[in-house]
Amino acid sequence: MLRLSPLQVRQKVTIDDIFSEPDDLGLLVVEPLKIYSPTGNLPASRLEEINAFYVVHGRPPLPDSEEFKETLLAQRLRVLKDNKQYREMLQPFDIHGLLAGENNENTLASSVSFSVPPVEVDRSELVTSLDDIFADDDDGLLSFAEPDIFTLKHVPIEKKTQPDEIAKRQPCPDFYRFSPLFETIQNGLKTGTFSFVRFRHELKIHEGDFFILNGVMGYVDKVGERLEEYGPWNARLHLVFENGTEMNMLFLSLTHGLVRDTEGRKVVLNGQSIRPDEAPVPTGYVYVLATHSDQLALQRFKPDLYKIGFTEGTIEERIKHAEKDKTFLEAPVRIVMTTQCFNINTHKFETLIHGFLGKQRLNITLRGLDGQTYHPREWFHAPLATVLSVIKYILDGTISQYRMDNTTGKIVAKKDTGHS
Structure with a gap:
């Protein structure tokens, strides 16, 4: 039988032996x-x-x-x-x-x-x-763009009970369009055609109305779309004032301001409010120009060669760059006539002009400064008297009583054919 030496006999391990050994892993x-x-x-x-x-x-x-x-x-x-x-x-x-x-x-x-x-x-x-x-986020697991808890989203905001004035008055750049309107109203107030009434909410305010707010006469030029975020009816108004300023104001702000103003007034015509179709609204200027172009192709049409146009701004601003504009034959022009228009439909005016002077329209091909060819469409070869008569009859609404004699190039009255 094989016998083990005493050293080969495994010794029993006690608790003290365990705690006395080196604790390399720090388990204890x-x-x-x-x-x-x-x-x-x-x-x-x-x-x-x-x-x-x-x-x-x-x-x-x-x-x-x-x-x-x-x-x-x-x-x-x-x-x-x-x-x-x-x-x-x-x-x-x-x-x-x-x-x-x-x-x-x-x-x-x-x-x-x-x-x-x-x-x-x-x-x-x-x-x-x-x-x-x-x-303690060493691995960056919590690094993210946290939302701003102070930024409210999808939270209904309490509506204001009284709308505020959004903009202050500022100079009106095209006040020249509205100046004749105020002159008409002032003259009408002197003759008794127009009068003032103390403003009340039931009078309302419409496009084309005149009013007195804080001692200054104002005019409602345009009424924007309805603003749905307000309970009562409300819209943005473009207002022009007699002192040459303008501003955008809410309808409710204007009406509340007129009521609060002890001198708040509305201008009425013969006891009735001035409606938009009764107010003379300036729409722009009709002008007649003559060219100083020296192109040979144009010489045979002079001196009865005129451009008839329409602009919402000033004539001087319109022709400022005539030398570079094919509309003006790329040459300086001379202003022959200009007149301000009220309540005129631009498209209808141009249609009538072209209809009456269609045969007199310049029908040639010109070469521009850039080498490209073009066809001028607003220049007419007709006597100045004919051009001015057509414009006059269109503006006073009697153009239907006349016709063009294409043989003579003159405008003549339609013959009374009697009852038919």
């Missing part, structure tokens, strides 16, 4: 027992936060720290220390002697019944708030 390192505050004990919970800070930083929180959280903890520690009742109640939880002012590292060892080797505490075990979680 145990953190001291923590004393947790009972649920609902707010002072104890706050002291527990302060204890956790002390373990991490090795000192109590400082009141003059740049970190808001640290100064908050320092303030709470001061409150707990100054209250005798708190000091007595929290004595079992004051494991670092912070309430007694004993801030040394030996306090921890003396507060427990056995000694343990020093332990480096993992900060992840000291999570006491959301700030601790985000501060």
Whole structure:
């Protein structure tokens, strides 16, 4: 039989043998027992936060720290220390002697019944708030663009009970279009054709109305689309004032302002409000031009060669770059005639002009400064008297009583054929 030597006999291992061997993996390192505050004990919970800070930083929180959280903890520690009742109640939880002012590292060892080797505490075990979680995000798992909780979205806003004036008055760049309107109203007020009435809500305000607000006469040039976000009917108005200014104002702002103004008035015609179709609305200028072009192809049409056009602005602004514009034959022009128009339909005016002077329209091909050819469409070869007569009869509404004699190039009255 095989016999084992005594050295080959496996010796029994005891608990003491296990603890006496080197602990290379730190399996036997145990953190001291923590004393947790009972649920609902707010002072104890706050002291527990302060204890956790002390373990991490090795000192109590400082009141003059740049970190808001640290100064908050320092303030709470001061409150707990100054209250005798708190000091007595929290004595079992004051494991670092912070309430007694004993801030040394030996306090921890003396507060427990056995000694343990020093332990480096993992900060992840000291999570006491959301700030601790985000501060310990070493892998960047919590790095994202957080939404601004102070930006309200999809929250109904309480509607204003009284609309405000959105814009202030500013100079009206095309006041020349409206100046004759105010002159007409002022003359009518002097002769008694127009009069004022104290404004009331039931009078309403429409496009084309005149009013007095804060001592200044105003005119409702345009009424925008209805604004649905308001309960009562409301829209943006473009207002022009007699002093040469303009502004955009809400309908409700204007009517409320007229009611509040003790001198708020509305202009009426023979006891009736002026309606949009009764008010003379300026729409622009009709003009007749002659060319100074020296192109040979145009010489045979002179001097009875005229351009008839329509512009909403000034004539001078329209022809400012005539030398570069094929509309003006790329040459300087001379203003022969201009007249302001009211309540005129631009498209209808041009249709009538072209219909009466169709046979007299310039029908040639010209070469421009860029080398490209073009066909001028608004130049007519007709006597100046004929051109001016056509414009006059269109503007006064009697054009239907005349016709063009294409043989003579003159406009003549239609013969009365009697009853048919």
